[in-house]
Amino acid sequence: MKTAPRAAARPRRGRTGDTRARIEAAAVALFARKGVDGTSVRDIAEQVGVSEGALYRHFPSKEELARELFLTRYAALAGEICAVEAGQGSREAKIAAVVGLACRLFDAEPALFAYLLIHQHAHLAHVPDEAEANVVEAVARLLRGAGVPAERLGLASALALGCVVQPAVFALYGRIDGPLAAQADAIAAAVTGIVERARGR
Known part of the structure; x- marks a missing residue:
């Protein structure tokens, strides 16, 4: 391992x-x-x-260095998710694009991914509420735009994030071989399934 x-x-x-x-x-x-x-x-x-x-x-x-590193990198990822959500394309295409974005980030900078994941609890209280700087809110905005009702948005967002984060953790520690991008289609399908279930389909 x-x-x-x-x-x-x-x-x-x-x-x-x-x-x-x-x-x-x-x-x-x-x-x-x-x-x-x-x-x-x-x-x-x-x-x-x-x-x-x-x-x-x-x-x-x-x-201060640790705080700035977290907030700037976390906000950059949130901003990219929001840009995908605001763009053209179907619900499924946007989900696939965001999953692909996360997988490419992991493959390109696994240390950055590990830092954001492992140290998030030390900094999340300082993250703004706006989706453009907050990954959780950016994902919630994406799922809201995909038709997830407000009463199911919290759980659906948590499940969707888990679908991306847990495979990345496994890849980080050698339990999944190869680049995470190779798993992007399967991860996106899992997130899409969560969205469909949350929409009541």
Whole structure:
């Protein structure tokens, strides 16, 4: 069985302009592998190849870095879900597009996915209620647009999210082989089934 995602190789020193991005990338990898509490500012600085003082010039504390990483990445995913929901296409096509989006995110950045999943409870109280910045609300908006009635929206959203998250967790720890995108059609079919049942069909 695979362990949690390993940190990427230490990035080479680059221009000052990309230091913040390199700090963020290193922090995501370390936080996913070691947890926020298990990662020190020195760990992040060494991974990036900068001094601790240089890191503090970009982020006032490790906790602020962890919070900003979560909120910005979580909001970016929510925004993409909302963009799919607002676009053209059938209910089934939109569900498939959102599932595909989540699978591609996992395949491209498993450490980011692990960080968002594992550390969500430390930050969710700071997530805005607006769907454009809140994945749960973005999914609820998608399902509402698919015809799920208000009284069934909470459970349907939870089930739909579970259909995506649990396979990703299994893939993260080696219980599902290959890219998660290979399972996207099956996952989308499961979510569509949840929607149809919630609509009373």
